[in-house]
Amino acid sequence: MPTIELDTNDASLYTILEREAELEVLADGFKFLEGPAWHPYDMHLRFSDILGNSILQWSEAAGISVFERNSHMANGNTYDRDGRFLSCHHASSRVTCKDGSGNTRVIASHYGGKELNSPNDIVVKSDGSVYFTDPPFGREPKVGIPRQCQLDFNGVYRWDPADDSLTLLTRDLNRPNGLCFSADEKLLYINDSPEYKIYVFDVASDGTISNGRLFAETRGDGPGVPDGMKIDSEGNLYCCAQGGLHVFRADGSWLGRLRSPMQVTNFTWGDADLRSIFLTGITTLYRLRTRVPGLALF
Numbered sequence: 001m002p003t004i005e006l007d008t009n010d011a012s013l014y015t016i017l018e019r020e021a022e023l024e025v026l027a028d029g030f031k032f033l034e035g036p037a038w039h040p041y042d043m044h045l046r047f048s049d050i051l052g053n054s055i056l057q058w059s060e061a062a063g064i065s066v067f068e069r070n071s072h073m074a075n076g077n078t079y080d081r082d083g084r085f086l087s088c089h090h091a092s093s094r095v096t097c098k099d100g101s102g103n104t105r106v107i108a109s110h111y112g113g114k115e116l117n118s119p120n121d122i123v124v125k126s127d128g129s130v131y132f133t134d135p136p137f138g139r140e141p142k143v144g145i146p147r148q149c150q151l152d153f154n155g156v157y158r159w160d161p162a163d164d165s166l167t168l169l170t171r172d173l174n175r176p177n178g179l180c181f182s183a184d185e186k187l188l189y190i191n192d193s194p195e196y197k198i199y200v201f202d203v204a205s206d207g208t209i210s211n212g213r214l215f216a217e218t219r220g221d222g223p224g225v226p227d228g229m230k231i232d233s234e235g236n237l238y239c240c241a242q243g244g245l246h247v248f249r250a251d252g253s254w255l256g257r258l259r260s261p262m263q264v265t266n267f268t269w270g271d272a273d274l275r276s277i278f279l280t281g282i283t284t285l286y287r288l289r290t291r292v293p294g295l296a297l298f
């Protein structure tokens with residue numbers, strides 16, 4: 001296994017990522033990986049192969065298996081607080097929720113009578129409300145089915161389970177992609193891929209967002225744009241972007257990045273202590289041990 005390579009802007013990066021850590025290849029040979037989500041009780045990882053049109057599952061004991069074939073080109077995945085599995089789908093422009101019995105419910109597909117573009121990444125707030133980004137990537141040739149958008153903007157939305165309503169939170173970003181909450185859920189971070197920027201918004205008690213401002217910009221060589229994004233248990237923010245996985249302090253200062261062998265799209269924390277980062281490259285699933293644990297999804 002290769003030892004990781006760190007580009008360090010602040011020496012405190014070494015309190016988060018170990019200098020001599022190894023980047024372990026868990027599986028490869030895929031077409032376009034995304035959306036890793038760790039089940040903290042069953043100890044398995046689910047992730048999407050968008051172009052393989054499948055959701056896959058990995059565990060230490062069983063290795064790789066297929067969780068769902070014909071996934072409608074699923075991209076981002078997560079769990080809600082009740083352990084239901086949520087997915088964004090490029091091919092059907094929908095967001096779905098699957099319960100433990102395998103029953104699937106469509107929770108979002110249209111806004112204002114028009115199809116969503118292609119739901120991309122997704123997070124769940126502690127009150128059960130679902131936030132997701134809706135850029136047009138799934139309607140383009142690279143990772144989708146080419147077709148015209150019905151909406152003339154790229155939005156970020158909130159679905160409320162209390163009344164099954166869908167609220168447009170913002171339409172001001174170019175192509176919103178990765179998103180995550182701060183630990184206290186008072187802030188929502190959203191990145192804008194073609195702008196190479198991460199924005200932060202205040203979250204009101206009713207779940208709406210306001211006061212959007214620049215949090216950080218991603219810089220550096222290598223393939224990739226701001227994509228999958230999460231915070232760890234100390235409030236540091238990580239974002240897949242140019243050349244690897246970038247790490248920022250809560251004040252927006254850039255600590256550095258983990259250089260990756262290929263473009264990386266998304267990541268999550270897992271294993272029993274939540275100190276392993278599972279990282280999706282385009283064709284390869286990686287694991288990396290870290291000093292700081294992440295946060296469990298439920």
